[in-house]
Amino acid sequence: MLNGLLDDLIERGDSVAPVAHPSPSENPATTGFVAPSPVSPRLDSGKLPPALVKAALRVCDAHGDSEEQRQQMLADLASYPADRHGWLTDYLNEIGDRLEGPKPDVMDDRRTCSVCLNYRANRCLAAWRGELPATSRQYHPRPNQPRRCEGYQPNAEDPDRRHGRERWPGLMGDTLTNVRTTL
Structure with missing residues (x-):
């Protein structure tokens, strides 16, 4: 061997x-x-x-x-x-x-797109469905870059079963709309 x-x-x-x-x-x-x-x-x-x-x-x-x-x-x-x-x-x-493979940092709550159920065929299905504000429907994220995303949907191996909107509530809302209303 x-x-x-x-x-x-x-x-x-x-x-x-x-x-x-x-x-x-x-x-x-x-x-x-x-x-x-x-x-x-x-x-x-x-x-x-x-x-x-x-x-x-x-x-x-x-x-x-x-x-x-x-x-x-x-x-x-x-x-x-x-x-x-x-x-x-x-x-x-x-x-x-x-x-x-890489070991996840216990203090880091970010997830990669490759472990999200919305990531298929190098495309974000949440963006394709229009669920991610200020994001193109043709969004192709980097699959192994850790991030916090409203459209995150946990796979079966993720012990935290919350979706992105529940897990990171500060991300919610259309950034462009929020900017327009405050001007």
């Missing part, structure tokens, strides 16, 4: 090269190579740094790997020299971050 991740890294052109391991066919007396002992199904990961084990299992969780695949990942990591463990930890944390 780790070899596939490293192959992916090399294909991207990153400057870190994989560790070259001597071939078992080479003479151990002349190369200093000692064949690794066979890995048991239950690898003792106590020899690996806890941060590396945590990063590796996080990637496995994001992929939905089985217990056998998780053990294979730990076995692959155990085959690398200890001086590469820091680099592998950083690499696997980067992969884990990419697989898990």
